[in-house]
Amino acid sequence: MAGYLQGTVYPFGEAAVVIQFGEKIDENINRLVRSFGRYVEQCKIPGMIEQVPAFTTVTVFYDVQKSSYSEMERLLLYLLASFEPDATDEERIIEVPVCYGGEFGPDLSHVALCHGLTEDSVIRIHIEPLYTVYAVGFSPGFPYLGGLSDKITTPRRASPRLNISAGSVGIAGAQTGIYPLATPGGWQLIGRTPLNLFHPDENPPSLFQAGDRIKFVPISMDTWKELKGLQAR
């Protein structure tokens, strides 16, 4: 089998090259992206520093001392031609416990009001899907999730909060996600997880990786405190 040659290759600055597989949020495209990214890593292209997969692109960073754009392009096109996507993707399912509402979800009532739903309904709709992690980025350990129901998509707050606690679960437009670090932000906060999304001393340092599936599981405040205590140890 000749393999897929459906990626376009182009330079991104003088020290990176992009392989693009499509233009929309699509699980098949994303699977191709992750698979090719892993393949490129395994092949150990001379001069390559690292690869970063995103929704539809793999960006390869390289050392200009050890290679050149024309050389990287040549090698990547060659790899594209010989590449066979993994037949089975090792997809992990990660349960993410979340304490919804109350002090952890100050915007839950607003989201409910926006859609004429009860808070319980919002929670039910939020926990129902198995979400896909399309990429990890923006902040260490931050998962870009696909799959939020449009029954609860809610625009960002008009003015952002100055500080959102780490672990906060929120909605911003059609996106849902979890803040790994305390940052300012305009998301509608509906709950908080006791899980630590980022451990600088571990390898890999991020709890989530592109390709993971996430299932949100509602827990009580007592369970939250218990799990948080375990995390601290």
Place this chain on the structure above:
Amino acid sequence: MIILHPGFLTTIQDRGRYGFQKYGVLTNGAMDPFALRVANILVGNEPDEAAMEITLQGPSIEFTEDVNLAVCGASLSPTLNEQPFPEWRRVFAKSGSHLSFGKSLAGCRAYLAVHGGFDVPIVMGSKSTYLRAGFGGFSGRALQKGDTINVCTLSFGQQSKRNWYVNPAIFPSYSSHPIARVVRGPDFERFATESGQHFLSRSFLISPQSDRMGYRLNGPTLKLTEWPDKLSSAVTLGTIQLPSDGNPIILMADRQTMGGYPCIAQVIGVDIPVLAQLKPGDKLRFQEISLEEAQNLWREQERNLQILRQAVLFKEV
């Protein structure tokens, strides 16, 4: 050494944290990698070793042992025991000496390297500080009064008093009104005609909303023929983004790993140090060059640094 006064923003930075961007881990690292590496070369360190990045107003430090040090980058009027000493040179300081800084004369960031490097933990392969996440460098934060920092011991290079100087011909084109060379980005073609010309000819001001994450520029409002709904994708050091307000942003050392704004161009590697020395109120212009030229310029700079390094190492023996 003991920090008597921390200065405006002083952090431990090496060349940066690479290999973990796919987990969303930023690269951080020295804003001016040229000054960092020359400072390290002059004191006999690996070029990418951790140094102290000093911003505008420098710290006041007491050395508790003899050190060989170098200060490279911005001209921040360094003194040793109240005597001015030259930047871009190796200097010997006896135990008990006081290092201090005075008026900021030119540039923005200087690097203090000491023979042996700073003894801070290596996190994910790097000693660089990730301020927002609170790890790396010195306890994940800027230096404060009272901090004590140890220096690692290196096996070679005793306290040589040989003074090295750097040929200014190999310097980046430091200036407060520089021309920054760029290569086209994937969204350059989307420029409305006039905007493309303005981007490559007009002056842009570094706005006060500029820091280690990125520089927001003020100037002619730039327009694209259409603003595509871009999916987030990886970005690089020097990437110039154009949000819909028409004011470009140059991404710098503490940039996030991914972005969704159109990428119109990238500042070339050898001009990143030039950008690192700019402060709010400075102006710059952009000039386009080819990818090949950019890569050749980079290799030339690498050769120059190698030659300097060989000269220092050779003469030490």
